[in-house]
Amino acid sequence: MVLLPSAAKAEEKAGIISGNDIGAMVLALFAVLAVIVVLASLLKRFNLKFQGASGLKVLSSVSLGPKERLVIVDVGGQKLLLGVTQQRIECLKELPGDINLEGKQEQ
Template identity: 45%
Template sequence: MKTQTTVQQQPAVNSSSPLVQVSGALTVIILFILLAAWLAKRFGLTGRTGAAKGLKISAGCSLGPRERVVVVDVEDARLVLGVTATQITHLHTLPPAPASVDPKPVEPVDFQSLMKNLLKRNGKA
């Protein structure tokens, strides 16, 4: 008589294993972070780098599809620059912008007087 032995083959990776579940969750999280970083970079949500700290574009005007005139504020002057797809040309130097004067600080108004003014304006009081 011949005896048959059956051999059960177990799958190479058990999908209910905690190791598989954790690594799958980590893969999804890493892919989500990469996608969020790409979207932030694509739509300009990232902060400016420290290289352009002293520069600020205060005005600009488009002259064509790839030509612009911009006014750049630097530490002690304002530069008028012509910008194209291939070069940047210095057109003029302006004196520094006057320091902006802060308007008078507005005194806080209490809620009661604010409501009275609103009701008077609407003709209800």
Template identity: 40%
Template sequence: MALLPGTSLAAEEPAVAAIGASSGSLVGQLLQLALGLAVVIGLIFALGYLMRRVGPLAPQGGQHIKLVSSLPLGPRDRLLLVDVGGTQMLLGTSPGRINTLHVFEQPVADLAAAAAGNGDFGRKLQALLKRGADS
């Protein structure tokens, strides 16, 4: 390596070390970015899976059609018990098809009892929270 007059080999070493350090930190930053992106994408998929399994959490008041119960039969097939204006129907669903399996003359599930059970849980939870706050 030819040196120009007035330059020394010691002056070039910090520049090479700085280039090596910046490329190492660049690789570290890219790795951290990729890991963060993978975590965010994983959370999106996990929340999507949970929302499919749990269903909508918002109350659906004021509707004439209510889903009373659901039973998965396989990855894409399920049985649904639906209340339409006081008449309960058992439906079989699969991709692209919905079949009425049975229409019940008498309601199988009591919707008022299910709603009261949810309210009862809410009252118990409020009582527990108040008791914990008083302690």
């Protein structure tokens, strides 16, 4: 019977959340969110590098409309001018390897 009142007090204390506990939970939440943001940015950065290592690299891109683009890509050392639409991708011209690209370039 002596243990019964102390067990009831322990249950009462377990149900109460103090301000320190809430602060610790909020701090832990912000730490987890910060880790997610950092990992997402790292994955985005490494994804671009992995694309370049696969032998296909986008050198330049120009928008012609909402869903149409002209894209210059380097595939195994050969530069191609591609027309990209919502329905298809078409090789418009093979460019010389020594072509100098000016202006905005994507890499």
